[in-house]
Every structure is written in C-alpha cells, then in structure tokens.
Amino acid sequence: MDLLNKGERVKTASRKLRLLSTNEKNEAIMLISRELEAQKGEILRANSIDVENSRKKGMKESLIDRLALSEERIAMMVKSCENVASLPDPVGEIESAWVQKDGLLISKERVPIGAIGMIYESRPNVTVDASILAIKSGNSVLLKGGSDAINSNKAIVSAIKTALALAGLPDSSVELVEDTSHEAVQEMLKMNQYLSLIIPRGGAGLIKFVVNNSRIPVIETGTGNCHIFVDYNADLNKAVEIVDNAKTQRPGTCNAVETLLVHRDIAAEFIPRVSEVLSKKGVELRGCDESTKYWKMISATDEDFATEFLDLVLAIKVVKDVDEAIMHIEKYSSGHSEAILTNDYANSRKFLKDVDSAAVYVNASTRFTDGGEFGFGSEIGISTQKLHARGPFGLKELTSYKYTILGNNQVRK
Incomplete structure (x- = not known):
C-alpha cells in the first residue's frame, strides 16, 4: 500500500509540474544544488555505510567505484544541477506548424510525459540526475534504487525534498521506494494507472526482467557491450x-x-x-x-x-x-x-x-557516450533501443508532444 500511495502521489504531482514556468523549474533545481552542498556531510556518511556493507558482501571494486561518493562527486552533482538549469526548456517548444487546406492552424508542441518510474542499481548520482531532468522537463519521478545504495539514496532524496518544499513544489514530485525487495520491483511494473513510463538502468539481468514483466512502456538503458x-x-x-x-x-x-x-x-x-x-x-x-x-x-x-x-x-x-x-x-x-x-x-x-x-x-x-559530455547537462541513462529515445537520454527525450489546433468555426465536410 505504501508503494501504491507513492505512485498516486507522484501522479498527482505531475499535474502541477507540467504547468510550471521555466523559471520556477530552474529555481527548484538550483535549490536542489544548494541543499546537496548543505547536506553533503549527511550524504557522505550514509554513503560510507553503503560502501562498507557492499565490501562485506564481496562486491567487486569496479562496482564499488560506481557506488562510492566523495566531495568531488557531490560537487559534480551540484554542477549537473547548474548545467541542467542553464539548458533550454523543451516544454512548450513548437516543433512544426502549418495551415491545413481548410484553414486550421495545426502545431506540434512538446509536453511532459507525466509520472515516470526509474529502476536502477548502485550509482547514487542517478538519483540526482533523474530528479533534476524530470523536474526540468515537467515530470515527476518515482525512484527505485538498489539495496546497495539505499542509505545514500535516502539522504539524497531528503535533500531534494527539502529543496522542493523551499521552492513551493509538491515534495511528492520526487519519491523514493525504500522497499528494496524484488517484489517491490514487480509491483511497481504493474502500476500503469499511475506511471506513464519505466526506465531501467543497470545490468542486463535487471533490464531483461523489466522489459519482460512491465505493463508500462519501457525505455531500455545501460547495457554496454x-x-x-x-x-x-x-x-x-x-x-x-x-x-x-x-x-x-x-x-x-x-x-x-x-x-x-x-x-x-x-x-x-x-x-x-x-x-x-x-x-x-x-x-x-x-x-x-x-x-x-x-x-x-x-x-x-x-x-x-x-x-x-x-x-x-x-x-x-x-x-x-x-x-x-x-x-x-x-x-x-x-x-x-x-x-x-x-x-x-x-x-x-x-x-x-x-x-x-x-x-x-x-x-x-x-x-x-554520456549526457554531460554530449552537452545535455546530464542524462537519465543511455538508451540502447530506437523508440522513442536513443543514446544519452536527456531533457527532450523526457517529453512527448501534442497537437494544438486553432480554428475559426470550421466543420468537417
């Protein structure tokens, strides 16, 4: 029930986020950067617990490197916030417009996707990247990190929620699933009444499971042979x-x-x-x-x-x-x-x-191959499929579009 409640809250928050101005979204993102810096001590302490627990479990050092945070990596998170805030806002962008033969003015306009589910392993920086990219593109996000990074993710989301409150946005714009069980992933993949998209980011096993079991459209990211x-x-x-x-x-x-x-x-x-x-x-x-x-x-x-x-x-x-x-x-x-x-x-x-x-x-x-290196400010993952996003998954890929039609009392003949 806690998971369903969070899904409902994220869905509700998405309705407000899609109406925000660019300035309101940028202010929230810059407040997130400030809180990450202010709470870096708590974040680093939480991360040290995750790293210690993972080493005790025998996690290989290359994966420990993905999990571990430092003052330098938190500074990179702060920089990502600044970069994303400085990027053009894709929401409301008119991709094309034309006058149809009967006089209708038809426009193709970029709009947020809605409430997004993110399922990922290790890498607590993904918690920040997913949150700020979702907010800038007018989306809310339900985060499901791995058990190895649970303490880090709790500390980071706490900082994000503080910033959201200061910005006057719903704190449910970003929610963290704290149940790290496999059953929670299975339940999340059935929540199509709340979530419009699922993005798995991790190893081949995770991505395959999500693709095979989701009732929600999936963008595959991460596996890199x-x-x-x-x-x-x-x-x-x-x-x-x-x-x-x-x-x-x-x-x-x-x-x-x-x-x-x-x-x-x-x-x-x-x-x-x-x-x-x-x-x-x-x-x-x-x-x-x-x-x-x-x-x-x-x-x-x-x-x-x-x-x-x-x-x-x-x-x-x-x-x-x-x-x-x-x-x-x-x-x-x-x-x-x-x-x-x-x-x-x-x-x-x-x-x-x-x-x-x-x-x-x-x-x-x-x-x-990285959103930051490509000039996207950050990324939510690297899409290895072709619909609807491919490569570094940035702001524009977190939007869909709608058609707006301006008429003058026309009727179809």
Missing part, C-alpha cells in the same frame, strides 16, 4: 592511449570498452603494446586463438565476447578487415557504443554507416 576496432593503418600510439582510457578509466561504467578488435596486419605489433599497458593496470585479457600467439592471455570463449564485464577484463579478437569487425559487432553488440581507430577515410565512413549502435565513433574513446 562496447567495441573498439583498431584498423590496419591506425596511429598505434594513439590507439593504445584510447583503448587504455576506454577500458581502465572507469571500467564499471556502461560506456567502457569490453571487446577489442584488431586488424590482422597490425596484430603482431599492436597486441603486445596494448597488452603490456593494460596488464600493468590489472586488466585480465581474454583472447581468440590468434591473439594468444602475441601475448600470454586466457583463451576467450564465445560467452566472453557477449559479456558486459563492468570490470578490468577485456576480450580481444583478431579480424581480417573492417567487414569482419562490423560482422562481429553486429553479432555481439548491445547497441550502445562502438569505435573505429583508423586513417582510412573509406573504412571510417563504412563503419559509421554500417554499425547500428546508439553512438558510433571514429578515432575517439567510447567513454564519451
């Missing part, structure tokens, strides 16, 4: 640097590279060079039969090429050309982010055209 293909004429020094960044900067994120594809002509030179750098940083390498000729590594299985490791693990495969690289990506990719490192213009254009993922790069790290 990302690839980098190093072509025959790539700048190998730059390629080592890019692969290192994509794998080791934050291996527990969805935009980290999981499989390295290497052109056969440079494999004998490149694989030892990149393997030496990665091995010094603790990366476990799993290679195809040809890869193992050039560096001592574990033999890769078909499952390895299909896995989002979210850890210091990298699969390596030697391919004969760009076409084989594209075929491998087509078979194993989750549709998140892929990159080609090359100085061959034709191959770069072919890769951009043929690879069907949300973000496709030439000569850059996959780690850039």
